[in-house]
Amino acid sequence: MLAIKYRSHGIRLGHACFLTKNDIESKKYKKMKADLIWLYGLQDHPLDGKYLRTQHTVIKDIKPNEDDLFSSLGKKLRSHIRKSQREPNVRIIIYDSETIQNDASILQESKSLFEKMYASKGKHVVFNMKMAKALCQAGNLCICLAYYQDEPIGFDAILMEGNNARLWLAAFVFRDNPDEAQIYSDAHKRMDWEAIVWCKKMGIDYFDFGGINSFEEPNGIARFKMDFENNNKVDYMNYLVANSLIGKIALLFLRSK
DSSP states (O other): OEEEEEEEEEEEEEEESSSHHHHHTGGGGSSSSEEEEEEEEEEEOOOOEEEEEEEEEEEEOOOHHHHHHHTTTHHHHHHHHHHHOTTEEEEEEEEOOOOOHHOOHHHHHHHHHHHHHHHHHTTOOOOHHHHHHHHHHTEEEEEEEEEEEEEEEEEEEEEETTEEHHHHHHEEGGGGOOGGGHHHHHHHHHHHHHHHHHHHTTOOOOOOOOOBBBBBOOOOHHHHHHHHHHEEEEEEEEEEESSSSSHHHHHHHHHHH
């Protein structure tokens, strides 16, 4: 079980994912010293908490050797990845938790890309820096950054625990340079592929693409993810549970909304 916590507005917030059946039945997550705990990725385990939503995702088995894994992607996707690999102005660099902790610019660049992407869509979404730092301190985060002409253009933030990985956050600033749109698009596909390969080398067996909107009517992001994996489709539940008196009060307030 991956478990981290931090404070926000005076409340101790916990996050737990990759929970096993035993973690849930033994309520291992309750041992976290947190007022409210987000539980992600539960399958058929309803809890006494605030049900957030059912999340759809695709999970790729990345145990096969790299050649077989690459062949599983499909001819068109492989072509885009190879094209990006030949592009001299594109670099993909993957940073582990220790490196991220020692170089503050990595999270700052990710934050900037994330918030810029949403701003370009007319939305205000804030990068959760506290959670990112807590994940790094626990050793459960890696960040894959894509660069074009040495400028960051996109990133994947990936949670890792045991032999599982899950795409937590991702951003790509396609609209910054419409004249280079195809280069950016190819780089995005290559970035996800190289993240998968890196995770495989780190002992990961299963790569969760972190959620899609619908299997039947996928949006653009969902179609992008399903290009990498279209067979292992999974539904799971996310919950918010109270773990203290303050948490119970906060949960009652949230339930009323």
